[in-house]
Amino acid sequence: MKSMRGDLLDWSDQGRIPAGRLREALDAAGVLPGADAWRRFLDRMLLFMGVVLLGAGMIFFLAYNWNDLGRYAKFALAEVPILAVLAVVWRLGVDSLAGKAALLLASLLAGALLALVGQTYQTGADTFELFAAWAAVILPWVLVARFAALWIAWLALLNVAVALYFHTLGWLWGMFFSPEKMLWLLFALNTAALVAWEGLAATGIEWLRERWALRLVATASGGAITALGLYDILDWRETSHWGVPLWFAWIAAAYYAYRHWLRDVFVLAAGVLSVIVVTTTALAKQMPMRDAGALLFLGLLVIGMSAAGGYWLKRVVAEEGA
Amino acid sequence: MSATARDALWAKLRGQGLVEGELPAPGETRAPWFVRLMLGIAGWIGAFFLLGFVGAAFAFVLQSSAASFVAGACACAAAVVIFRAAPRNDFIAQFGLAVSLAGQVLLVMAVGKWFSGPSVVVGVALYIALQQALLFVLAPNYLHRVWAAWSGALAAAYALVDMGLYAFVPALMTAAFVGVALREFDLARYGAIARAGVYGLALAAMQAAVMHGGLSGVLIGLRGDHGLSLGEAGIWLGRLASLAVLLWAVVELLRREGLALSSGQGRVGLAGALILGAASIKAPGVAPTVAILIVGYANTDRALTGLDSFALLGYLSHYYYSLQTTLLEKSALLAAAGVALLAARLAMRSWWPAPKGGETGHA
Numbered sequence: 001m002k003s004m005r006g007d008l009l010d011w012s013d014q015g016r017i018p019a020g021r022l023r024e025a026l027d028a029a030g031v032l033p034g035a036d037a038w039r040r041f042l043d044r045m046l047l048f049m050g051v052v053l054l055g056a057g058m059i060f061f062l063a064y065n066w067n068d069l070g071r072y073a074k075f076a077l078a079e080v081p082i083l084a085v086l087a088v089v090w091r092l093g094v095d096s097l098a099g100k101a102a103l104l105l106a107s108l109l110a111g112a113l114l115a116l117v118g119q120t121y122q123t124g125a126d127t128f129e130l131f132a133a134w135a136a137v138i139l140p141w142v143l144v145a146r147f148a149a150l151w152i153a154w155l156a157l158l159n160v161a162v163a164l165y166f167h168t169l170g171w172l173w174g175m176f177f178s179p180e181k182m183l184w185l186l187f188a189l190n191t192a193a194l195v196a197w198e199g200l201a202a203t204g205i206e207w208l209r210e211r212w213a214l215r216l217v218a219t220a221s222g223g224a225i226t227a228l229g230l231y232d233i234l235d236w237r238e239t240s241h242w243g244v245p246l247w248f249a250w251i252a253a254a255y256y257a258y259r260h261w262l263r264d265v266f267v268l269a270a271g272v273l274s275v276i277v278v279t280t281t282a283l284a285k286q287m288p289m290r291d292a293g294a295l296l297f298l299g300l301l302v303i304g305m306s307a308a309g310g311y312w313l314k315r316v317v318a319e320e321g322a
Numbered sequence: 323m324s325a326t327a328r329d330a331l332w333a334k335l336r337g338q339g340l341v342e343g344e345l346p347a348p349g350e351t352r353a354p355w356f357v358r359l360m361l362g363i364a365g366w367i368g369a370f371f372l373l374g375f376v377g378a379a380f381a382f383v384l385q386s387s388a389a390s391f392v393a394g395a396c397a398c399a400a401a402v403v404i405f406r407a408a409p410r411n412d413f414i415a416q417f418g419l420a421v422s423l424a425g426q427v428l429l430v431m432a433v434g435k436w437f438s439g440p441s442v443v444v445g446v447a448l449y450i451a452l453q454q455a456l457l458f459v460l461a462p463n464y465l466h467r468v469w470a471a472w473s474g475a476l477a478a479a480y481a482l483v484d485m486g487l488y489a490f491v492p493a494l495m496t497a498a499f500v501g502v503a504l505r506e507f508d509l510a511r512y513g514a515i516a517r518a519g520v521y522g523l524a525l526a527a528m529q530a531a532v533m534h535g536g537l538s539g540v541l542i543g544l545r546g547d548h549g550l551s552l553g554e555a556g557i558w559l560g561r562l563a564s565l566a567v568l569l570w571a572v573v574e575l576l577r578r579e580g581l582a583l584s585s586g587q588g589r590v591g592l593a594g595a596l597i598l599g600a601a602s603i604k605a606p607g608v609a610p611t612v613a614i615l616i617v618g619y620a621n622t623d624r625a626l627t628g629l630d631s632f633a634l635l636g637y638l639s640h641y642y643y644s645l646q647t648t649l650l651e652k653s654a655l656l657a658a659a660g661v662a663l664l665a666a667r668l669a670m671r672s673w674w675p676a677p678k679g680g681e682t683g684h685a
Binding site: 045309 | 663
């Protein structure tokens with residue numbers, strides 16, 4: 001779990017590496033990037049930054065309120081680049097890094113095209129429909145790209161669509177669409193994505209084994225169920241009272257999965273923080289919050305729980321290296 | 323790293339005289355960044371309850387600025403003693419963190435009441451910067467030092483904004499980060515202190531870069547009609563300063579790697595820095611985030627490079643809503659920068675060809 005860099009820095013802090021020779025040790029261990037690593041990094045940086053800036057430039061261009069351009073010219077400006085980028089993908093293939101970056105660019109441009117459709121024809125569609133349609137349109141490209149970053153972008157679009165759906169309609173039908181329902185839907189979406197992703201990654205699909213992406217999805221899922229647990233405990237408006245039971249289930253499942261099966265201390269740390277927040281909120285609800293003793297007790301409890309959690313997590317990290 | 327790989331690395335380094343003594347047990351090592359993040363957030367929650375306790379049990383402390391100051395100073399001093407007395411005890415360290423955070427809030431509340439008039443923002447901000455610098459030096463706890471460096475640098479940024487030097491904030495924060503980060507491994511026994519400073523300064527620099535533009539109204543709103551007024555020239559100079567910081571970072575890295583500016587690698591680095599630095603003249607968050615990205619990579623700091631990638635995306639999202647430039651100008655700038663970067667990538671392939679058989683998965 002711990003990186004070679006982390007171990008070398010620890011050894012330096014403990015005085016095991018002679019003063020002034022840490023860089024030499026990092027070099028000898030191959031931790032610092034050499035010429036090839038730098039080349040790969042710059043290659044990727046120039047490619048992906050170029051693609052993102054170009055995509056953002058196109059989106060900004062189409063968002064500009066053009067009066068001098070006719071409808072067909074605008075659509076040509078949106079569609080021709082997509083076709084050109086798809087031609088690049090066809091030429092390079094989706095397995096090449098540049099091909100994946102081109103599909104990312106095509107996905108960004110598709111959003112700009114959909115926004116243009118809404119702007120031109122005044123379809124009356126709500127913003128959430130734009131994001132939902134965007135996610136639906138690019139799904140085939142996301143499927144063929146086999147690229148974790150594009151899947152994360154796709155999931156982000158779905159999350160935004162769900163949030164905007166409740167933001168747009170919540171005030172209209174407040175009785176039916178409460179923030180709790182939005183949280184349930186976000187929780188279901190991200191948890192389903194997490195389970196599917198982890199399951200497929202465990203079967204050995206290499207490109208799915210990007211821990212940063214899985215950690216993002218796990219954080220979204222854990223954040224939603226923690227919020228639902230708090231919603232239930234604080235009894236804001238009328239809750240379904242499923243928040244706390246499902247939170248317990250999520251914590252137990254995360255503990256089992258990330259302690260015994262997949263071993264990811266990041267998710268365990270997020271779980272510890274969730275336990276601290278939910279437990280403290282539950283106890284605070286039962287205590288008089290103007291009472292000095294209660295406040296001191298809760299302060300010490302948070303300190304004790306976090307220290308114990310930190311100690312346990314460090315032991316887990318140490319076990320990984322044992 | 324597995325135990326076998328750890329043993330092998332130790333043996334290799336010992337063979338080269340780069341390590342001394344026995345291989346430390348894995349349990350002696352420090353926590354990863356996300357465990358520290360969890361501890362930091364929990365430390366703040368604990369601090370709020372402790373503050374509530376002080377307010378409920380000793381109401382006069384919150385009502386009197388002098389009492390607040392004395393109580394805050396005592397809490398911070400107690401935290402310093404706690405950190406020094408038991409540096410390896412997790413519970414004590416977490417307790418010290420919460421006590422210190424509560425003390426810092428009390429100190430700032432007290433000092434906030436002492437300033438009035440147009441100097442209130444700059445006065446309080448400079449006081450916070452000084453207070454956090456002092457705590458950074460005195461309190462020997464990594465997490466506390468990251469917090470002290472971050473909050474102290476942000477306070478200094480607020481003071482600069484209030485003094486009318488708003489346009490220079492991203493460049494100055496990034497320069498401070500680059501200056502410390504590039505020497506992070508050369509500071510021997512001060513290395514751990516420098517690393518905490520690097521994270522604190524990086525967080526402040528990212529924040530300054532992402533908030534530069536429309537969101538900076540939050541900062542500028544604090545300003546009265548005092549401070550320097552450099553007008554349009556000041557804004558241009560600030561953005562040129564960001565470009566200069568990015569170029570400086572690239573030149574320093576090339577020097578560190580022993581590469582000439584005229585080498586293939588040097589030309590690629592300088593071309594990329596010039597393109598992105600030029601884009602920063604109109605999109606001022608780009609150069610600082612790119613400087614953090616490359617320095618983070620040079621130091622093999624994956625947490626920093628990952629966080630900074632999100633900061634860059636965050637800046638672009640914020641830039642869309644920035645009202646200082648029209649969407650048309652922004653689109654031309656971003657598209658031109660994007661095309662220039664892709665062209666630089668093609669140029670890199672001739673200036674700095676890949677080793678034979680050394681690359682897969684590329685166009």
